Amino acid sequence: MPRYRIEFRKEGPARFISHLDLVRTLERAMRRAGLPLAFSQGFNPHPRFSLGAPLPVGVKGEKEYLDLELVAALPVDEMLKRLNDQLPRGLKVTRVWRIPDDAPALMATLEKATYRVDVSLAREITQEDLQRSIDGLLETPEVIITRRAGEDKEKVLDIRPGIYALSGRLEDGRARLEMSLAVGNRGTVRPEEVVLVLAERFGLPVKDEQPDVIRTGLYPAEPEKSYGG
Incomplete structure (x- = not known):
């Protein structure tokens, strides 16, 4: 399944979002954007994405990252636009690119x-x-x-x-x-x-x-x- 790395900013009112709330906000934006998300297995499946090092509440981030797995490939410029159309003020995707399917986990x-x-x-x-x-x-x-x-x-x-x-x-x-x-x-x-x-x-x-x-x-x-x- 295709994997993507997404660079984004977290600033303004969004810097007061906790890490857990950030995960939820990003998941909602991905669903509303209509991305062909890959999901985890099990009783309560979630979209397969992972963030880099968590930001403490109140800290701004100029170049934050997440890895996202889809079930079908999309043009990166289309992904960027779709996500930005759904993200709240203070969160903005600045870059999207394809990474190898076997790339190591972002945090690692x-x-x-x-x-x-x-x-x-x-x-x-x-x-x-x-x-x-x-x-x-x-x-x-x-x-x-x-x-x-x-x-x-x-x-x-x-x-x-x-x-x-x-x-x-x-x-x-x-x-x-x-x-x-x-x-x-x-x-x-x-x-x-x-x-x-x-x-x-x-x-x-x-x-x-x-x-x-x-x-x-x-x-x-x-x-x-x-x-x-």
Whole structure:
């Protein structure tokens, strides 16, 4: 059966849709678009599609991906138009292409994600101050954090191997950070964890408010890397 990879944006009001609600919204759009969907077997069959790494609620995604299986081939431009005609505001398909029928699962291929993170600052700093905090983190061989793993459990992780790149600049009293972080089945580093480490250990005067996070891309894995969880 033909398989397709779909690139889409998740922004505006759609960024507050949970992962589960996103799955439901996409399924409804596919059905209303009249796509010849392939379905799973069993008592409660569902369309055969899978998303890349889930986005936390409130985080925008500029290049998100899903894989979709059909029972009959369709032109990719027709699929794009049909889906966009049915998707709600804030969700938009930007590209569709055919992938090999035996291509590995999308989630299994992902290694890293890039993010743009705007952080409000509690006081004025210079570009040199910001760079000093960033360099301090990047020059540290280990960055140990404690992550909640359920209501009563915690997990201790070294996230430093999963921080591939980090840079920043000051804009209008805020720090804009660009990050390349581990994501996928072999481990994930969260951008808010990087911000917390910069604040608590490397002197970045972050205001006590949620940073504005945009995931700008997802990228394939390379072999023999493992990190986080």
